[in-house]
Amino acid sequence: HGHELYCAGHMLEAAVAYHAVTGDGRLLKVMEKNVELIRSVFGTEEGKLNSYPGHEEIELALMKAYRATGDRKYYELADYFVENRGSRPGFLEEERFLELSGKEKWLGADYHQAHAKIRDQKAAEGHAVRAMYFYTGAADVALEKGDPTLRQALEALWTNVTGRRMYLTGGVGSQGDGERFTLDYDLPNDTCYTETCAAIGLAMWALRMLKLNPDSSYADVMERALYNNVLSGISEDGEHYFYVNPLMLKPDVARYRRDHESVEPERVKWFGCACCPPNVIRTLCGLGGYVYTQREDAVYQHLYLGNSASLRTSKGEASLCCVSEMPWEGRAEITYQGPAGVSLFLRIPAYAENFCIRRNGEKAEFSVEKGYAHLTPAEGDCFQVSFDMPAQYVQANPRVTEDCGRAAVCRGPLVYCAEEADNGTLLNDFIADLSQQPRAEREDSFGGIVALTAEGSRSDYGEWPEDTLYRPAGSARKQASLRLIPYFLWNNRGVGEMLVWMNAR
Numbered sequence: 001h002g003h004e005l006y007c008a009g010h011m012l013e014a015a016v017a018y019h020a021v022t023g024d025g026r027l028l029k030v031m032e033k034n035v036e037l038i039r040s041v042f043g044t045e046e047g048k049l050n051s052y053p054g055h056e057e058i059e060l061a062l063m064k065a066y067r068a069t070g071d072r073k074y075y076e077l078a079d080y081f082v083e084n085r086g087s088r089p090g091f092l093e094e095e096r097f098l099e100l101s102g103k104e105k106w107l108g109a110d111y112h113q114a115h116a117k118i119r120d121q122k123a124a125e126g127h128a129v130r131a132m133y134f135y136t137g138a139a140d141v142a143l144e145k146g147d148p149t150l151r152q153a154l155e156a157l158w159t160n161v162t163g164r165r166m167y168l169t170g171g172v173g174s175q176g177d178g179e180r181f182t183l184d185y186d187l188p189n190d191t192c193y194t195e196t197c198a199a200i201g202l203a204m205w206a207l208r209m210l211k212l213n214p215d216s217s218y219a220d221v222m223e224r225a226l227y228n229n230v231l232s233g234i235s236e237d238g239e240h241y242f243y244v245n246p247l248m249l250k251p252d253v254a255r256y257r258r259d260h261e262s263v264e265p266e267r268v269k270w271f272g273c274a275c276c277p278p279n280v281i282r283t284l285c286g287l288g289g290y291v292y293t294q295r296e297d298a299v300y301q302h303l304y305l306g307n308s309a310s311l312r313t314s315k316g317e318a319s320l321c322c323v324s325e326m327p328w329e330g331r332a333e334i335t336y337q338g339p340a341g342v343s344l345f346l347r348i349p350a351y352a353e354n355f356c357i358r359r360n361g362e363k364a365e366f367s368v369e370k371g372y373a374h375l376t377p378a379e380g381d382c383f384q385v386s387f388d389m390p391a392q393y394v395q396a397n398p399r400v401t402e403d404c405g406r407a408a409v410c411r412g413p414l415v416y417c418a419e420e421a422d423n424g425t426l427l428n429d430f431i432a433d434l435s436q437q438p439r440a441e442r443e444d445s446f447g448g449i450v451a452l453t454a455e456g457s458r459s460d461y462g463e464w465p466e467d468t469l470y471r472p473a474g475s476a477r478k479q480a481s482l483r484l485i486p487y488f489l490w491n492n493r494g495v496g497e498m499l500v501w502m503n504a505r
């Protein structure tokens with residue numbers, strides 16, 4: 001009902017990772033026994049519990065174990081858990097489990113994504129981390145199963161999440177109660193949940209969708225989540241963490257109000273429910289796993305991270321080395337060593353302007369397939385990728401009430417924010433001037449970043465006594481500017497106001 005199978009799943013993932021890195025299979029052996037126990041308890045056979053996990057996670061872990069060992073029992077259990085979810089009568093709606101959840105509105109069957117079978121689910125519902133892990137595991141199963149109806153169900157859910165229920169930062173989960181999805185276009189900036197784990201889950205799901213269908217729109221979302229909501233989960237010193245990653249903060253309100261009780265005004269050392277800190281760390285340690293996917297002899301590079309990679313193709317061993325200036329500048333150099341006959345697909349990010357590739361210094365010709373430049377490298381080829389990524393204002397669909405009349409600034413994959421440390425308080429009094437493009441500047445702060453300046457205005461009312469709340473409207477404004485830093489770096493200079501979506505006109 002709760003986190004039993006979730007914990008088993010994480011332990012199984014750890015066992016697979018430990019085996020992959022060290023070659024030591026002892027923990028995997030322990031977890032194989034654990035999976036045997038689970039198989040003896042759950043199933044459709046007489047005397048077994050015909051059910052599914054309360055908190056999904058083990059599905060994707062079982063698929064990792066299947067790929068690591070080739071043993072189909074792992075795949076079969078994952079497939080059973082994915083396909084059985086939402087079957088009726090609903091296991092989680094039995095009286096004994098309803099008592100555990102207190103019959104709370106926010107903790108019903110949809111909280112567990114058990115309100116319908118996956119092919120009948122059209123919108124992401126319930127607990128955001130559960131949902132992301134469920135879709136990730138389901139996509140792993142779909143890839144193995146080759147069942148187009150499962151893939152179509154996931155595509156419909158993807159469209160719902162990324163088209164209606166996702167924050168600009170790649171965060172998901174609009175409400176603290178139930179840590180969950182709410183309604184289409186309901187994306188409050190200060191009371192959101194946007195758990196670090198949920199953004200990690202979105203990136204994991206995107207990676208599986210890329211394996212099902214290498215389309216760069218999945219990589220755009222994966223990069224958005226990784227560079228913004230995921231990185232925001234950890235402090236610059238690497239020792240403090242956010243669980244909730246809001247897009248707007250007034251510290252005294254966050255500390256006081258009931259509807260802000262999950263929002264911490266600053267990163268903390270640890271959490272009683274300790275999922276996010278180790279999750280962000282294992283994600284950063286495993287970041288290499290998000291850079292490429294491979295389909296036979298076609299290699300897709302999704303992220304322009306500095307890296308080196310070796311790969312196996314049907315023509316022989318090959319390697320790729322990428323030296324990159326991302327995310328600060330749109331420049332990367334990718335060198336290929338290996339046999340001819342391999343296809344290299346380089347992502348053209350949605351934000352990239354004047355995208356250009358040079359091959360050993362000469363302008364390269366390429367076809368574009370689903371947002372990737374298709375190249376056929378020869379031994380020793382060096383591809384110089386370059387593109388512009390000017391800072392730009394973005395607006396939200398007007399159905400998002402909280403963002404009406406507002407704009408945020410993005411540059412490349414990064415979302416920017418204003419902080420009290422640079423701009424004082426009353427950030428909401430600033431009105432950005434959309435006719436002036438934000439200015440970008442290289443700076444030494446935070447180990448070297450690109451900071452932005454937004455031009456606009458602030459009120460110029462003269463004296464406004466604190467005990468006077470209202471007075472007739474006046475139009476006095478004075479020219480002002482805001483300094484903006486990448487969102488993932490916020491709250492590294494003490495507690496203060498923060499704002500992503502600025503008033504704008």
Ligand SMILES: [Zn+2]
Pocket residue numbers: 195196197198243274275276277279
């Ligand atoms: Zn978490």
